[in-house]
Amino acid sequence: MSWLNKQPTWLIVLISALALLGGWHLLVVWGEYDRFILPGPVDVGQQMKIVVADGRLLRHSLVTISEVIPGLLIGCAIAVPFGYLLAKSPLAERLISPYLIASQAIPVIAIAPLLTIWVQSTYWARVLVAILVVFFPILINIVAGLRSVPAELYDLMRSLQATRWQIFYKLEFPAALPVILAGLKVGATLSVIGALVGEFVQPKSQGLGYLLVTSRYQFKTDLVFVVLIALAVIALTMYGLVALLEKRLLRWQYLSNRTNVTRGKNGPQKMARGGS
Amino acid sequence: MSEDNNSATAVLLSAEQVSLAFADGPHVLQDVSLTIRAGDFVALVGPSGVGKSTLLRLLAGLLTPSSGQILLQGQPLRLHAAPIGIVFQRGGLMPWRTVWQNVQLPLELMGNGRHVSARVQEMINLVGLQGFEHVYPAQLSGGMAQRVAIARALVHQPSLLLLDEPFGALDALTRERMAQELLRIWHLMPVTVFMVTHSIAEAVLLADDVLVMGGSPARITHHIRVALPRPRKLEMEGTAEFHHCATAVRRAIEASG
Numbered sequence: 326m327s328w329l330n331k332q333p334t335w336l337i338v339l340i341s342a343l344a345l346l347g348g349w350h351l352l353v354v355w356g357e358y359d360r361f362i363l364p365g366p367v368d369v370g371q372q373m374k375i376v377v378a379d380g381r382l383l384r385h386s387l388v389t390i391s392e393v394i395p396g397l398l399i400g401c402a403i404a405v406p407f408g409y410l411l412a413k414s415p416l417a418e419r420l421i422s423p424y425l426i427a428s429q430a431i432p433v434i435a436i437a438p439l440l441t442i443w444v445q446s447t448y449w450a451r452v453l454v455a456i457l458v459v460f461f462p463i464l465i466n467i468v469a470g471l472r473s474v475p476a477e478l479y480d481l482m483r484s485l486q487a488t489r490w491q492i493f494y495k496l497e498f499p500a501a502l503p504v505i506l507a508g509l510k511v512g513a514t515l516s517v518i519g520a521l522v523g524e525f526v527q528p529k530s531q532g533l534g535y536l537l538v539t540s541r542y543q544f545k546t547d548l549v550f551v552v553l554i555a556l557a558v559i560a561l562t563m564y565g566l567v568a569l570l571e572k573r574l575l576r577w578q579y580l581s582n583r584t585n586v587t588r589g590k591n592g593p594q595k596m597a598r599g600g601s
Numbered sequence: 602m603s604e605d606n607n608s609a610t611a612v613l614l615s616a617e618q619v620s621l622a623f624a625d626g627p628h629v630l631q632d633v634s635l636t637i638r639a640g641d642f643v644a645l646v647g648p649s650g651v652g653k654s655t656l657l658r659l660l661a662g663l664l665t666p667s668s669g670q671i672l673l674q675g676q677p678l679r680l681h682a683a684p685i686g687i688v689f690q691r692g693g694l695m696p697w698r699t700v701w702q703n704v705q706l707p708l709e710l711m712g713n714g715r716h717v718s719a720r721v722q723e724m725i726n727l728v729g730l731q732g733f734e735h736v737y738p739a740q741l742s743g744g745m746a747q748r749v750a751i752a753r754a755l756v757h758q759p760s761l762l763l764l765d766e767p768f769g770a771l772d773a774l775t776r777e778r779m780a781q782e783l784l785r786i787w788h789l790m791p792v793t794v795f796m797v798t799h800s801i802a803e804a805v806l807l808a809d810d811v812l813v814m815g816g817s818p819a820r821i822t823h824h825i826r827v828a829l830p831r832p833r834k835l836e837m838e839g840t841a842e843f844h845h846c847a848t849a850v851r852r853a854i855e856a857s858g
Contacts, residue, residue, distance in 0.1 A: 477693035484661050484687050485710045485757075495710070499697045577697045581739030 364547035372547040373554070381536070386555050388532040392448065392520040393563065396455025397512055404460050408467025409493075425461070433458050433519065437526040451523030451532070458519030459512040466508025470501025503578065506571045513563040517556060533559075611674070613639040613793050614761060619659060619669035620818075628818035629655055632669070635812060635821055637761075642787065642794045644804035646850060647814035647857070653797040656814070657765050660795060661685055674760070684711075686754030686792075690766040693750065694738040700725065700749050701734040707757040724752040727786060744775040748782065755790060764796040768803070780806060781835055788832050801854075805846045806833060813850060815857025822857035825849050 329337065346366045352358075353365035360368055376382040410417045437454050444450040474497055482492045524534020533552050540548035572579065614637040621630040629652050637643050645653050658664045660671060662678050662685070671678040684707075694703050705721045725731055728748035738746055747767055754762055767783075768776040780803050787794065787807075798804050804811045805827055813823035827846050829837055837843050 475693070477689045477691065478695065480658070480661075480663055480689070481687065481693050482710075483663055484685055485707050486684075487710050491710055495706070496695070499695070502697075575697075577699075577737045577739075581696065581737045 361544040361546045364550060368547045369550040369554075372545070373551045376548065376551055382551065382555060385531060385533050385536045385552075386559065389517075389520055389524065389534070389556075390559060392451045392455055392523065392532070393516045393559065396452050396519055397459055397509075397516040397563070399452070400456040400459030400512065400516070401463055401509065403456070404463040404467055408464050409471065411464070412468045412471035425464070429461055434522050434526070437522055440523075441527045447527050447529045450527050451520055454523035454526075455516050455519030458522070459516045462515065463505070463508040463512045466504050466511075467501065470504030470508075471497055473504060474500040503575055506567065506574065510564060510567045510571070513567045514560045517560040517563060521556065611639050613637050613641070614660065614671070614673050614678075614795075616660070616671045617669055619666045619671060621655065621659060621664065622667045628667075630659070630666075631818040631820055633819070633821055634669075637793060637795060639760075639793055640791055641810060642796070642808045643810045643812060644796045644798055644808035645812045645814060646798060646801060646804050647819070647854060649799055651814050651816075652819040653799075653814055654765050656819075657763055657795065657797050660761075661687055661763050684757050684759040686757070686759035686762045688747070688750045688754045688762070688764045688767045690769045694746055694753075696738050699735045699737055700730060700741070703738065703749055704752045704756055706753060711757060720756060724756045727755070727789060728752045728782070742775075743771050744779055747771065747779060751783070751786065755786075755792065760793065762792045762794045764794060764798075766797055766799065769799070776800075776803075777835070783807060784833050801847050801850050802838065805829075805843060805850060806835070806838060811846070811850050813853040813857055815854065823850075823853035825853060 329340075332340075350366050353363055356363070364372075373382070407421075411421065433454060436457065440453050440457075441447075441450045444453055478496055478500065479492070482496050487495070520532075521534045521537075524532040525538065528535045528538045533555055537549060537552045540546075540552065616633055616635050619630060619633045620628055622628045633656060635643075645656065647653050655664065659666055660678075662671075686707075695706070698706070701721060704724050705717060708717050708720065722731075722734075725734060728751055730745065730748055730752070733741070733745070738749065741749065750767070768779045771779060784807060794808075796804075796807065806829075808827055811825045811827060812821050813825070814820070815822045825846060827842075829840070829842055829846070
């Protein structure tokens with residue numbers, strides 16, 4: 326196990342992926358499952374080749390992605406002012422938060438059919454579902470982030486006669502950013518779920534959700550697996566993009582985590598050398 | 602001669618019969634009056650929790666008195682009266698800004714685009730942090746972080762510097778060194794200072810006037826003048842005058858508590 330510990334992350338992931346695929350293959354071979362109940366990795370691979378070659382996978386994926394990204398961005402854009410209002414105004418919180426919490430008790434999948442009745446456009450109905458799924462976790466994080474701003478920094482800004490807008494973009498926004506980005510990470514994966522739910526209730530001709538529903542009806546279980554893999558890849562990519570954004574925006578956190586400069590120069594290292 | 606000059610200098614800040622009560626609660630401060638002349642170094646001592654920081658926040662305009670008034674350069678103190686520099690106990694640096702960016706903040710907020718970088722560099726040099734301009738606060742020791750806070754508090758040339766237990770979170774040795782640093786900086790850059798501290802030695806070593814606060818609701822109970830010569834040095838802690846003043850302050854705190 327100590328040998329494994331020293332390996333780079335990509336190799337660890339490769340090893341675990343191969344183990345997973347091998348286990349899956351053996352399960353199918355020894356269990357003698359029918360292809361439409363549990364297809365093996367080879368079946369799924371072949372099916373993947375077909376839908377990649379005829380462009381179907383890409384076409385449906387692009388439709389889903391075109392719903393996921395606006396869903397996330399719009400959801401976030403609505404959550405920021407709402408979060409600011411909730412964090413700043415106790416009255417607004419008392420007025421709105423009971424409804425916000427109650428709305429979270431209702432599964433989106435139960436509201437989604439209503440939305441497809443109200444919103445004529447197939448596309449926007451799906452985006453709306455994605456927005457609904459993304460909105461709440463991001464909102465919660467924005468409120469938490471804004472509440473975590475140290476009181477001393479507010480005093481500092483006020484003593485320097487900062488305007489409300491300066492307080493927001495020079496203090497509150499950067500102070501809340503780490504927590505907001507954590508919410509955005511959760512939102513990034515949820516946006517894929519939201520778009521898919523939207524496609525389930527509005528399965529008109531396009532999108533990975535549509536592909537999933539139709540291939541299930543046709544007992545093309547291997548195609549269902551292909552769609553699941555595509556969804557996982559999209560969700561991981563979205564998450565990765567936000568993580569990348571986080572790394573860029575929060576460079577100070579990564580730098581701050583490195584050694585203390587006051588000790589770094591001639592502290593522990595020199596002592597270690599002296600000891601040897 | 603300098604005494605004559607001092608008495609001729611204008612009153613920078615005065616509080617007249619200032620009282621403060623928080624929403625229907627009992628009075629925190631009652632009838633506090635004090636005068637700070639331009640160039641003075643005033644220290645405020647008293648038992649913890651007595652309301653020293655509250656008074657400082659009143660003088661900064663962060664709180665409004667329930668009655669009485671505070672005048673800065675003869676004008677009623679409002680938040681937007683004149684630039685004030687504040688150093689808090691725990692620095693209050695922005696962790697996402699480098700040392701340079703933290704020091705630059707007051708100039709940014711004032712929309713002061715000219716000569717900014719020269720001024721920022723001057724302040725960083727003044728507090729002895731050259732070479733650390735692009736370091737983040739989390740990478741600094743507590744003493745260094747407080748130096749950054751001092752540089753930031755002085756960068757916009759405030760008429761009044763408010764220090765709220767600036768070295769309260771530091772260990773004893775660093776604290777002593779920082780008091781010396783403050784003396785050195787103040788000598789190079791004379792500014793009117795109002796400092797809240799709970800260290801009698803610090804107050805006597807640094808200040809011209811030591812105010813003692815006590816009672817409930819709190820008032821200024823004693824005013825002790827420190828006659829130690831300037832420039833002050835840490836060695837003066839051994840002198841008879843220092844002991845005399847420190848004893849007087851200690852007695853005053855006991856009497857007012």
